[in-house]
Amino acid sequence: MISIQNASKTYKNGTHALSNISLEIKEGEFVYIVGPTGSGKSTLIKLLDGEEVPDSGLVMVAGTNVGKLRHSKVPLYRRNIGVVFQNYRLLPRKTAFENVAYAMEVVDTPKDQLRKRVREVLKLVDVADKSNSFPDQLSGGQQQRVAIARAIANKPKILIADEPTGNLDPKKSDEIIRLLEKINKEEGTTILIVTHDSTIVKHHPKRMIALDSGHIVADLAKGGSIG
Amino acid sequence: MRILRRFGRHIKEGFLGVGRHFGMSVSSSSAVTITLLLVGVLLALTYNLQIATQSIESSISISALVSYDAEDEDHLKRITAELEAIEGISSVTYSSKEDEFNYYVNSNQDEDLREFYENYREDNPFHDAFIIGLDDASLLESVKTKITNIPGIDSVYDGGENTYTLVGVLANVRLFGGALVLALCLLAIYLVYNTIKITISSRKDEIWIMRSVGAKNGYIRAPFLVEGILIGLMGSLVPIALISFLYTYLYRKLEGNLFGAFFLVPPTPFLFYMAGILMAIGVVVGFLGSYISVCKYLRVRR
Numbered sequence: 185m186i187s188i189q190n191a192s193k194t195y196k197n198g199t200h201a202l203s204n205i206s207l208e209i210k211e212g213e214f215v216y217i218v219g220p221t222g223s224g225k226s227t228l229i230k231l232l233d234g235e236e237v238p239d240s241g242l243v244m245v246a247g248t249n250v251g252k253l254r255h256s257k258v259p260l261y262r263r264n265i266g267v268v269f270q271n272y273r274l275l276p277r278k279t280a281f282e283n284v285a286y287a288m289e290v291v292d293t294p295k296d297q298l299r300k301r302v303r304e305v306l307k308l309v310d311v312a313d314k315s316n317s318f319p320d321q322l323s324g325g326q327q328q329r330v331a332i333a334r335a336i337a338n339k340p341k342i343l344i345a346d347e348p349t350g351n352l353d354p355k356k357s358d359e360i361i362r363l364l365e366k367i368n369k370e371e372g373t374t375i376l377i378v379t380h381d382s383t384i385v386k387h388h389p390k391r392m393i394a395l396d397s398g399h400i401v402a403d404l405a406k407g408g409s410i411g
Numbered sequence: 412m413r414i415l416r417r418f419g420r421h422i423k424e425g426f427l428g429v430g431r432h433f434g435m436s437v438s439s440s441s442a443v444t445i446t447l448l449l450v451g452v453l454l455a456l457t458y459n460l461q462i463a464t465q466s467i468e469s470s471i472s473i474s475a476l477v478s479y480d481a482e483d484e485d486h487l488k489r490i491t492a493e494l495e496a497i498e499g500i501s502s503v504t505y506s507s508k509e510d511e512f513n514y515y516v517n518s519n520q521d522e523d524l525r526e527f528y529e530n531y532r533e534d535n536p537f538h539d540a541f542i543i544g545l546d547d548a549s550l551l552e553s554v555k556t557k558i559t560n561i562p563g564i565d566s567v568y569d570g571g572e573n574t575y576t577l578v579g580v581l582a583n584v585r586l587f588g589g590a591l592v593l594a595l596c597l598l599a600i601y602l603v604y605n606t607i608k609i610t611i612s613s614r615k616d617e618i619w620i621m622r623s624v625g626a627k628n629g630y631i632r633a634p635f636l637v638e639g640i641l642i643g644l645m646g647s648l649v650p651i652a653l654i655s656f657l658y659t660y661l662y663r664k665l666e667g668n669l670f671g672a673f674f675l676v677p678p679t680p681f682l683f684y685m686a687g688i689l690m691a692i693g694v695v696v697g698f699l700g701s702y703i704s705v706c707k708y709l710r711v712r713r
């Protein structure tokens with residue numbers, strides 16, 4: 185499903201964010217990406233999302249060469265993947281409901297089906313009572329959950345989440361991870377999660393890829409053996 | 412159905428956009444207002460000039476006098492046919508030497524003089540003549556030469572160099588007015604582009620987020636375009652109202668005359684056309700201004 189071969193990314197200011205990364209993620213896998221701050225985790229997600237282009241190497245997602253996509257085709261590609269960004273990226277002038285609805289409107293979901301699904305996902309992440317609030321009226325944790333709801337609304341083949349529990353208390357974090365596990369199992373969605381939260385990794389053990397200074401320093405299969 | 416629903420959504424978002432950035436919308440449309448006001452005034456001027464020029468042009472005519480040895484019917488028929496074959500001629504009117512004589516005699520006020528002229532009726536010194544109307548004053552010289560070359564034509568006269576020069580000047584003024592209107596439209600586009608750019612710059616993150624959840628460029632652009640069109644329409648309202656009012660007032664005050672020489676074009680239907688043109692310019696300017704600026708921000712990030 186995801187195949188990265190010898191990909192490197194250096195930002196314009198000269199920061200080497202990723203150096204010669206290679207990794208394979210199969211359909212239906214559930215993978216954690218861990219590493220210290222500044223190790224290149226978000227950059228990896230930006231490569232997968234098509235927001236950044238690798239300087240060298242190949243990024244293939246669901247059969248698409250993401251780095252070679254034309255600018256105008258990038259949004260179409262993104263309809264295959266749901267991304268929860270580290271800074272949520274909610275539309276400031278739209279309510280929680282409208283934010284989730286927007287992602288479904290762009291793919292022309294019929295109105296009643298859309299309403300039903302938006303309510304459903306907001307309920308799944310437990311922010312249904314905040315449907316009509318604007319992002320600046322929501323707490324960090326609530327915004328994060330709206331972003332998760334938006335990412336799963338279209339039932340994407342791949343779900344990528346940058347610190348989806350970063351602003352949540354342990355109980356809420358656990359709920360969210362359980363929800364993602366359920367989506368992974370029931371929908372067969374491939375899931376990629378960036379996290380700092382060692383409790384989650386401990387309680388919900390999965391394959392874990394560790395980054396440090398732009399290098400992959402470990403790729404541990406579920407249970408801890410080096411894969 | 413799907414297209415219609417989408418269309419409705421874009422329109423709604425466009426209206427909401429104008430409402431949410433009302434201050435910005437007002438400042439954008441006042442940029443349109445000022446330029447359209449100038450455009451409107453220029454339009455009124457150039458259109459009136461155009462009409463004035465046309466009426467002068469249509470009064471330009473050439474007289475071709477027939478030689479005494481070509482006054483029989485066969486010659487006259489042939490000359491008429493040859494005249495009508497010349498390009499740029501709008502009318503050919505025959506006037507016999509008797510008509511010419513009468514016209515000349517009757518144009519004299521003096522009773523005694525008229526009587527005196529009557530002595531010459533038997534020995535009429537006038538020529539049979541053709542009065543020739545032209546499509547366009549600029550053809551005057553070439554048509555004159557062609558007529559002179561027709562066998563049986565004795566001599567050719569025209570209204571004189573002065574009318575010809577006046578027509579030329581008016582044509583230049585008109586051209587200059589047209590160029591100015593065009594330049595002002597470009598200026599309006601630039602102003603709208605600039606103000607909308609500022610509105611949108613505060614929304615460039617929004618544009619980028621829309622892209623990141625799978626909205627295609629056209630989908631993102633649409634509500635901004637609706638917004639631009641609305642701003643352009645809003646901007647055209649004041650100039651339309653103001654110019655309509657002033658023009659009607661002026662027309663009444665001057666009783667349709669300007670410097671005693673030109674006739675002003677009556678307010679209706681002229682002002683309706685003008686309103687239509689100003690609105691259309693407003694719409695196009697608003698559309699282009701926002702189109703250019705959205706495209707710019709769409710490309711900022713992938």
Ligand SMILES: Nc1ncnc2c1ncn2[C@@H]1O[C@H](COP(=O)(O)OP(=O)(O)OP(=O)(O)O)[C@@H](O)[C@H]1O
Nearest residue numbers: 195196197199201220221222223224225226227228
């Ligand atoms: N747009 C950018 N321009 C320049 N340098 C950048 C940019 N984005 C990230 N970097 C740099 O690239 C490196 C990797 O950043 P990245 O955001 O991928 O780290 P991260 O692993 O996500 O960190 P965190 O856990 O704090 O989110 C850092 O040194 C960062 O300063």
Ligand SMILES: [Mg+2]
Nearest residue numbers: 225226270346
């Ligand atoms: Mg990060």
